[in-house]
Amino acid sequence: MIDLQDVTVTYHDSMPALSHITIRVQKGEFVFVVGPTGAGKSTFLKLLYREEKPTSGRVVVAGEDLNAIAISSIPFFRRKLGIVFQDFGLLPTKTVYENVAFALRVIGMPRKEIRHKVPAALEMVGMAHRPDAFPGQLSGGEQQRVAIARALVNEPALLLADEPTGNLDPDTSIGIVELLSHINQTGTTIVVATHDTAIVDRMQKRVLGFERGQLVRDEQDAAYRLRLPETQILPTDTPVEASVPLSTGPQAATPQEMPAGTEGEATLPPAAQSAITAFFSQAVAVDTSTQEAQR
Amino acid sequence: MSFGSLLFLIHEAFLNIRRNGLMSLAALGTVTIALTVLGASLWTAYRINEIAQDEPKTFNEVDVFLFAATTRDQTNDVMARLQKRPNVGHIRLVPKETAWAEMQSREPKLTDAVENNPLPDKLEVEAVDPGQIDRMVRTFGNRTDFPEVENVTAASDEVKILLGAARLVKAIGLTAALCLFVATLFIVNNTIRLTVFARRREIKIMQLVGATPGFIRFPLLLEGVFHGVVGAMIAGGLVLYGGYAVARYVHELKTPLLGDVPSRLGPVELVGGLVAIGALIGLVGSHFAMRRFLKQV
Numbered sequence: 001m002i003d004l005q006d007v008t009v010t011y012h013d014s015m016p017a018l019s020h021i022t023i024r025v026q027k028g029e030f031v032f033v034v035g036p037t038g039a040g041k042s043t044f045l046k047l048l049y050r051e052e053k054p055t056s057g058r059v060v061v062a063g064e065d066l067n068a069i070a071i072s073s074i075p076f077f078r079r080k081l082g083i084v085f086q087d088f089g090l091l092p093t094k095t096v097y098e099n100v101a102f103a104l105r106v107i108g109m110p111r112k113e114i115r116h117k118v119p120a121a122l123e124m125v126g127m128a129h130r131p132d133a134f135p136g137q138l139s140g141g142e143q144q145r146v147a148i149a150r151a152l153v154n155e156p157a158l159l160l161a162d163e164p165t166g167n168l169d170p171d172t173s174i175g176i177v178e179l180l181s182h183i184n185q186t187g188t189t190i191v192v193a194t195h196d197t198a199i200v201d202r203m204q205k206r207v208l209g210f211e212r213g214q215l216v217r218d219e220q221d222a223a224y225r226l227r228l229p230e231t232q233i234l235p236t237d238t239p240v241e242a243s244v245p246l247s248t249g250p251q252a253a254t255p256q257e258m259p260a261g262t263e264g265e266a267t268l269p270p271a272a273q274s275a276i277t278a279f280f281s282q283a284v285a286v287d288t289s290t291q292e293a294q295r
Numbered sequence: 296m297s298f299g300s301l302l303f304l305i306h307e308a309f310l311n312i313r314r315n316g317l318m319s320l321a322a323l324g325t326v327t328i329a330l331t332v333l334g335a336s337l338w339t340a341y342r343i344n345e346i347a348q349d350e351p352k353t354f355n356e357v358d359v360f361l362f363a364a365t366t367r368d369q370t371n372d373v374m375a376r377l378q379k380r381p382n383v384g385h386i387r388l389v390p391k392e393t394a395w396a397e398m399q400s401r402e403p404k405l406t407d408a409v410e411n412n413p414l415p416d417k418l419e420v421e422a423v424d425p426g427q428i429d430r431m432v433r434t435f436g437n438r439t440d441f442p443e444v445e446n447v448t449a450a451s452d453e454v455k456i457l458l459g460a461a462r463l464v465k466a467i468g469l470t471a472a473l474c475l476f477v478a479t480l481f482i483v484n485n486t487i488r489l490t491v492f493a494r495r496r497e498i499k500i501m502q503l504v505g506a507t508p509g510f511i512r513f514p515l516l517l518e519g520v521f522h523g524v525v526g527a528m529i530a531g532g533l534v535l536y537g538g539y540a541v542a543r544y545v546h547e548l549k550t551p552l553l554g555d556v557p558s559r560l561g562p563v564e565l566v567g568g569l570v571a572i573g574a575l576i577g578l579v580g581s582h583f584a585m586r587r588f589l590k591q592v
Contacts, residue, residue: 049503072507079505089500093314106506108300150504 001027001158001189002048007057009043009213017043019213021057025191027157030184032200033193034224035210041193044210045162048191049081050074062157079107082151082188086163088143090135090150096122097131100150107154121153122146124279125179126272141172148179152188155280159183161192165199173199182273186280197224304510308517311494318490319522325486326526326573327533329479334534334569336475340468341560342538355425359418359435360446363391370416373443377420382431384421391416415445480576486522488584491515498589508589516581523577524570531566538565 002025009018018040025031033041046052047059050066059066062080069077083089090099100121104114122128125145135143144164151159161180165173177192177199184190194200200207201223209217312319359377361370367390374386395412398405420435422428428449434440436447491498494515501511 051503075502075505075507077505078503083503089496089503091497091500093311093497102501103504105300105303106501106504106510108297111299154505 001025001029001062002191003058003060004047005058007047007054007059009040009047009052010055016055016213018047018054018210021215023208023215023218025189027189028184028187030181030190030203030205031192031208032203032205032224033191033208033210034195034200035216036195038212039210040213041195041210042162043213044208045160045191045193048158048160049078049083079154080157082148082154082156082159084144084147084151084159084161084164086166088135088140088147088167090143090147092135095132095134096127096138096146099135099146100153103150103153117153118149120275120279121149123275124152124183124272125149126269126275139172140168141175144168144172144176145179148176148183152183152279156188158189158191161190161194163194163196164192165194165196170198174202177203179272179276182276183280186276188280200224300510304513305517308514308521311514312518312521315490315493318493319518322486322490322522323526323529325482326522326577327529329475329482330527330530330569330573331533333472333475333479333572334530334565335537336468336472338534338538338560338565339464340472343464343468345559355422355428357420357422357428357431357435357447357449359420359441359444360448361416361418361443362445363413363415365416365443367416369443370418373441374418376441377418377435380431380434382423382427384423386421387419389417389419476572480580484576484580484583486580488580490518491581491584498585511589512582512585515585516578519577519581519584520574521577523573523575523580525573527569527571527573528566530573531562531569534569535562535565 002023004021004023007018007021008016010016021044033044035041043052047054047066048061050061050069054067062077064077064080066077091102094102097118100118101114104117109117119128119131122131125148127142127145127149130138130142135146138146144167148164151161159180164180165176168176173196180190180192181203204221204223206220207217207222207224208215209219359373361373365373370388374388377383377386391412391414394414394417395406398414420431422431432447432449435444438444498511
């Protein structure tokens with residue numbers, strides 16, 4: 001799904017925002033991208049939706065070689081993705097329904113189909129009861145759910161989320177990642193950039209750690225930080241081994257240390273779980289001719 | 296683009312205008328004011344030009360008034376003598392009777408109070424070279440050569456000053472109109488830039504959900520044209536109303552100089568012209584305003 005080969009991004013001759021990154025993410029994976037502010041998380045995501053171009057190296061996403069893609073083809077490439085932002089990115093002058101429908105409108109989907117898909121997507125994120133509300137009338141968590149519905153309504157193969165819980169309180173944040181986790185279980189590849197330790201520790205997924213533009217960690221079923229001997233501090237240019245821990249922190253938590261009932265397995269209400277399953281089973285049944293028409 | 300998408304985009308444009316009410320109102324207000332000032336100055340310049348072009352007939356003419364007691368034979372004699380003078384073109388006799396009848400029909404209250412015709416014969420002498428008019432006035436007023444002549448006036452005496460002023464006003468008006476046109480372009484372009492700038496986030500979101508540049512551009516262009524056209528229509532109305540108010544005032548003054556010179560520029564042409572300018576400004580303004588944002592893919 002994602003294939004980065006020796007990718008470097010440099011802005012205006014300054015220190016590289018990303019330096020010699022090689023990453024491969026398989027279809028259906030759930031990946032957290034972690035690191036402090038300025039580590040290169042957002043640049044990494046921007047590469048994936050072709051907001052940025054690599055200075056060197058090769059980027060292939062959803063089968064599309066982003067080094068070679070024509071400018072005119074970028075909108076069509078982005079239709080394969082769903083993107084969620086920290087500030088939700090909803091259009092303030094459109095209602096919840098219109099915001100979600102907008103993603104389908106821009107790709108020319110017939111109105112009849114939109115009327116069918118939008119309520120299903122809103123149902124999936126638990127926002128079906130407020131289709132006529134404007135974003136300003138919703139809480140942060142509700143707005144982020146609408147943003148997720150918009151990102152998913154087009155059944156993208158890959159969902160990218162840049163600090164999706166950055167503006168949310170801890171409880172709401174957990175609700176959002178549980179939602180993402182259930183969406184992932186239906187086969188959607190998910191990449192979440194975050195510095196929210198709680199959600200990463202809770203989910204125990206693959207973690208890509210960035211520091212000063214370098215990939216310093218790539219680990220399966222991991223927490224936000226890895227426990228290290230207190231004295232061990234490694235230089236940031238140390239070559240990465242997936243299992244080598246490079247940083248430490250007092251708040252590091254292993255699954256064993258987490259409070260009961262908070263570990264990895266998310267706990268969405270049964271109704272929400274069935275809505276997600278229903279949405280994606282519909283997605284599978286979507287007429288292939290419609291998919292073609294969207295292009 | 297399918298018909299459904301086109302309808303959606305038109306609907307989007309008008310929905311945006313309604314929901315971005317304050318910004319739309321600001322844009323509309325600016326366009327209206329700018330086009331009103333532009334339209335008024337253009338129209339004024341045009342009208343002054345028309346009136347000025349209507350005047351040259353009186354500009355190169357000297358009016359010779361004879362004493363009231365002058366007989367028709369003496370008048371004909373004066374005409375013959377005048378004709379021999381240099382720079383004299385055609386001479387037209389306006390007999391006292393004709394002048395009196397004209398006055399009676401125009402100002403009956405005034406003439407009813409007068410028993411006998413007090414008006415003298417008048418000779419309208421055309422000057423071949425309008426530059427010599429002052430000399431002609433002096434020569435014809437010479438009592439030794441023309442004892443029958445009571446008074447000589449040249450239309451130029453009054454018209455010259457006014458026409459000079461009119462020419463100045465025309466030149467100033469045209470220059471001002473040109474400057475205003477450029478200023479209007481900048482103001483409207485800037486206003487539309489502000490509306491587009493206020494929507495840069497929206498444009499960004501549209502790009503990220505996979506909207507093509509054309510899809511993003513169309514409603515914004517339509518909004519720009521809408522602001523331009525509606526602003527121009529309001530401006531056209533204001534200019535017309537103002538124009539007629541001024542015309543009525545001038546008519547009441549009964550100034551011969553600014554007499555009822557018919558205008559070739561009717562209300563339809565005026566408003567139509569302004570609407571065309573408004574639409575063009577709106578289209579060009581929004582095109583350039585959003586070009587910057589659309590460059591960032």
